[in-house]
Amino acid sequence: MKAPRILLLGGTAEARALAARLHPGVELTSSLAGRVPDPALPVGNVRIGGFGGAAGLRDWLWDNGIDAVVDATHPFAATITANAATACAELSLPHLVLARPAWEPEGVQLVRSNSAAAELVARQGYSRVFLTTGRSGTAAFRGSDAWFLIRAVTPPDPVALPPRHELLLSRGPYEYDGERTLMREHHIDALVTKNSGGAMTRPKLDAAADLGVAVVMIDRPALPPGVITVAGVDEAVDWVAGL
């Protein structure tokens, strides 16, 4: 029987790990958005760049004879996840979302959005904030009086930055000791983070808890209704094997 032809929507460590497990037995194309210069590339066939919305993705799936889609994008990449669900539903294609488990730390202040996080920071009077919500997450803090240590993979648009900040360009994974030192040396009183889940960026939460740094956490966007999800690479490999 012919091996299924799969589109793997990626940009995460899990997607790279899944590609490594499936390649070369499965005919696989990994897709990256192309946001990061010099991205970590998965093994096997890779395409880079958007599809042009749900309709563009549907056409691409059809034109390329794709049999199934695995969406292993970041939990906050809600647009591509919604587009994949729509396109797969329209073509009746098997579709899996690999959604890494969310963090469930105690004592964090949960909010729904970047702007809600900015309002909370203002209301609580936090003055030295470690902001780790990524390049698209800084704009909500543009009008803030606080000082920010902003960590991102690529530089945010300068107009989307708060007036008082230091920019730290880096890419995880991060270790507990480094995170603790970073927050202590910058006298951080609040950490603002998305609930990304996973081990690669988790140590900041442990360091914040130990230092008594308040944590403001942006909750995940909901997944499209009815999608099949798995929590890890092993389960995704099993799902592909069952196609």
Ligand code: NAP
């Ligand atoms: P998004 O808001 O859901 O997507 C915006 C647009 O980018 C999509 O409509 C699509 O363009 C394109 N796109 C996104 N992921 C793509 C992929 N894997 N392959 C091809 N096109 C893709 O996504 P985002 O939050 O900007 O994230 C972009 C990428 O970075 C994702 O692949 C994600 O896995 C990775 N990432 C995101 C975060 C995060 O915090 N959001 C963190 C780490 C990694 P078209 O409509 O033109 O198809």
